[in-house]
Amino acid sequence: MRVLIYSHDSFGLGHLRRCRRIAHALVGARKDLTALIISGSPIIGSFDFRARVDFVRVPGVVKLRNGNYTPLNLLIDIEQTLELRASIIQHTAMAFAPDVFIVDKEPLGLGGEVERALRRLKRRGTRLILGLREVMDSPERLRAEWARKRVMPALESLYDEIWIYGPDGFHDPLEGLDVPAAVREKLVFTGFQRTHAPSERVGPSEPPTAEPYVLITPGGGGDGADLIDWVLSAYEADPAIPLAPVFLLGPFMAAEDREGFGARVQALGRGVTLEFEAAPEYLIAGARAVVCMGGYNTFCEVLSFDKPALMVPRTEPREEQRVRAERAAALGLADLRVPEDDxxxxxxxxxxxxxxxxxxxxxxxxxxxxxxxxILCRRVAGEPDGDMAAADLTTPVADQPVSEALAASPAVVGRGGP
Known part of the structure; x- marks a missing residue:
């Protein structure tokens, strides 16, 4: 069985990490299954992949704070970049000839780049699945966005199933939208994705600090400087906070911010800053608690490793994190601080x-x-092969310098104390 996965990759690490986790779960459930991920992430090569999982990297794009997109590296305009990406995606889909095509988050792909591949695969009889986070955005924003992109007709005519990556009782991402009955019938609430620490580790394995610690992580870090600054300011004002701070800054945080935070932690004399960890499960598993912005993957890890958490969500360019954090707080799953707080x-x-x-x-x-x-493995691959039902769905991660791939695993930026 062949599964093709399109990973929406315009900002941060969330989409890639989720698609990689799904691919690993699928090949762990069935011996004759192979998965291919299409992504434009500039650091996809910093992640290790299980046997029978590989990736095709298309030219990268980045989402600006105003919501527009721009090429990550190429000196061509965004329209040319999207056309190039669409061509690579279509040719990959036709050559790979998947039995199942899973599209992450964007029903037609960035700028519609997946639509041609979807229509050709539909004619071939490929099973087409759209995967959505359990929270997408506020209903008002999502309604306007999907109307502009003409998403509902595509959901009705192209997709066989629409997976919601959360439980039915947490949040309906399509709440407040005018959803045709034919589309509603395709919805499958899968539940959150349980994560595990890899059974083996390549590279340093010692704890980041000898003290019990709280992990502070803004995900990819591109918009996480405010969170790091706020938490670090708290430690500077109250150095006796019970848990030592471990700051996982993220590979997309600006270099000047990383250097500044590293210097402040060193001056604090307590805690450590790490630039990137391709397997953050190790750090979360070892932490006493977690402070995060409320992205999907980190929230799944907080639940999986059963860690007390404080969520400090962003509200731009989407309200996804705030909606998730407010719902989690209402259910007693985490504490919440919002931008309007002191x-x-x-x-x-x-x-x-x-x-x-x-x-x-x-x-x-x-x-x-x-x-x-x-649940999603059973829907794609049936019941797990007998000797694979308890397989470890993660793999060790190899070190790679930041200068080569915007990432390291892990790279120490600054450490407090001796």
Whole structure:
């Protein structure tokens, strides 16, 4: 069986990490299954992949804060870049001839770049699946975006199934939209995706600090400087906060911000800053608590490793993180600080102190909410092969210098203390 996966890649790491996790789960469930990921992520080569999983990298693009896109490296305009990407995607799809094509997040791809491949594969009888986060955006923003892109007709005519990567009781990403009955019938709520720390590790394996620690992670880091600054300011104002800070800055954080935060942590004399970790499960598993922005993957990891969490969501360019964080807080799964809160260091210091005593998510997490990978594997591959049902779905990660791929695994930027 062949599965092709399109990874929407315009900002951060979330889409790639989710698609990689799905691919690993699928090949772990069936011996004769192979998966190919299409992505424009500039750091996809920094990740290791299981046997029978590979990737095709298309020219990268980046989403600006105003919502527009621009080529990541090529000196051509965005229209030419999208046409080039669409051509590579179409030729890859025809040559690979997948039995199943899973499209992540963008129903027609960035700028419609997947539509031609979808229509040709539809004529071939390929099973077409759209995968959506359990939170996409506010209903108002998503309604306007999908109307502009003419998404609903595509959902009705092209896709066989629409997977929602969350449980039915958490959030409906299409709530507030006028969804035709024919589209509603295609929805499958899979549940959140349980994650595990890889069974083997390539590279440094010692804990980042000898003290019990709280992990502060803004995901890819491109818009995470405000969060890091706020938490670091809290430690500067209250150095006796019970848990030591470990800052995972992300490969897309601006170099000047990384250097500044590293210097401040060194001056603090406590904690450590890491630039990138391709397998953050190690750091989350070892942490006593987590501070995050509320992206999908980190939230799944918080639930999987059962860590008390403080979510500090962004609201631009999407309200996804805020909607998820507010819902999680309402269910008692995490604490919440929103941009309108008092941004003083004392406010964050109180929240960090509270994390040391907060109950874990398992105290209120309903049964089955972390079965997402099991459910989607059964829908694609059937019941797992007998000797693969308990397979480790992750792999070790090799080190790679940041200068070569915008990433390291891990790269220490600054460390407090001796």
């Amino acid at each position: 941004r003083g260091p004392e406010t964050m210091a109180r929240a960090l102190r509270g994390l040391a005593w907060r109950r874990p998510p398992s105290a209120v997490l309903p049964d089955g909410w972390l079965d997402g990978l099991d």
